[in-house]
Amino acid sequence: MMVGVAVYGAFMRNKVLESLAYRMRFAVGIPSYLLFVTVHFFIWRAVYQASPEAEIAGFNLGEILTYAAIAWIVRSFYYSRVDFEIAEDVRRGDVVRDLLRPVDFQLARMAEAFGESAFRFLVLTLPSALLVYLVFPVALPAGWIAGAAFGLSLLLSFVVYFQISYLVGLSAAFTEQAAGLIRAKAAAVELLSGFLVPLSFFPAWAEPILRWLPFRMVADVPLNLYLGRYDGREALLLLALQAAWALGLYALGRLAWRSVVRRLTIQGG
């Protein structure tokens, strides 16, 4: 067990070192994230100026601005290109190398993705958050409990996002067009997770569907926890739900990997 942890720790450390070599690329992201937040800040401000009511779909202006800003900050953490990397590994058959090693492919990729996200957290998420906090009227977490729940939820949103990316990346074993699927996934997650606009803004027929899909675990759950919209018991339940989705998708990933391996053997003749 200890050996196992050390092995995956090594994958994580390697990814941190690799990211270090490309640190400029991450740093360039800081102004970009500031710009993303700026556009959405002005859009939401215009929406609330046009609305006769101070509250729309359960959000007042201050809450929605915080929601939109933190949505981008959270994204700067969980986002990675691990889906493209896995798809490329599968397409080129580089996964054969991984099959020869006494290492679990899925856990190794997750350790790498976490290494990248940990690096992003330091060079991109924190500086962007600080800048956004200084420039825009963004509220801090609603309280200690909200802050702690948000922190935990942030980690779980990383796991859920990774597992979705993992599944889409593996699709490269079955289609030449994995890159298209990956981009489609990115677009779908932006909308269906509540990242662009809170779920309560959606039409009445769409909202209940979205609450049953895994995507909201990426944005809707951590963001509403941040805003302190749930009491302690509800927050715990939501975190448990998030963890359940993370585990469920993890299991799905194992199944998918098994069929990928079978498929690779066939291609090998």
Added chain:
Amino acid sequence: MMRRAEIFFAYLGQLLKAQMEYRLDFLVDITTTLLRQGVDLAFLAIIFTKVSRLAGWSFPEVVFIYGFFTLVFGLYNATFLSLISDFSDRYLIRAELDRVLTRPLGSLYQVFLERLRPLDLNGIVLGAALMVYAALRLDLAWGPLEWALLVPLVLGGFLVYSGFFLAITSINFWFEVRGGLAGPFMNLSRFGRFPATIYGPGLRAFLSTAVPFAFIAFYPSALLLGREEYLLVGLATPAVGLAVFAVAVFIWRRGIGRYQSAGS
């Protein structure tokens, strides 16, 4: 001039053949573009279920501006995008510019031709479709003036967009910017997809002068949407486009003059 046109079509034929090899990619590209734009439009549509106007603009009007931007970006995508996305790597670091400079034709024209993507028309088609949809919803009654201005306005927006990014890219002749300057400015250009009236006065002035992204779609669209108060500034779009592009060509020529190829 005749010879330039001849060379243009020779390149176009070759590039079309090359791109036709990847027809399926082309279909997938269209689908993902549709999805991408669909997400943005869904975002706008959801917002407009809560309010009827955004900083003075109705949903179809915002869709028209968004469609205009998509059309201009589609033109950029088919022409300058691939040149600009790896210019520094390809032409400066790998010094492919050496090959270009040995030939008797303008260097900018050559690299422009080499990196055309004639089949990347999805943005153009989608943008035009959105504009038509919005125009029908709005019952726009265009006179001969609007029809005559349509193409010059689109080209003006295209020249603003391409010229700006060509200028940014030409800076690489002086110093190489790791990771590229284009990325953050690309994200800044997203500001041009929405009515500029949503921004504060300082930001709006910035987007109308120093970084004139409001001319990519907003000002020309406002003119085509029949907003009298934007008549003059809308009419200025082609001139602004030409000016921005002229600056880019100027910087490019200065850069070429400094170019000393890779290696020692």
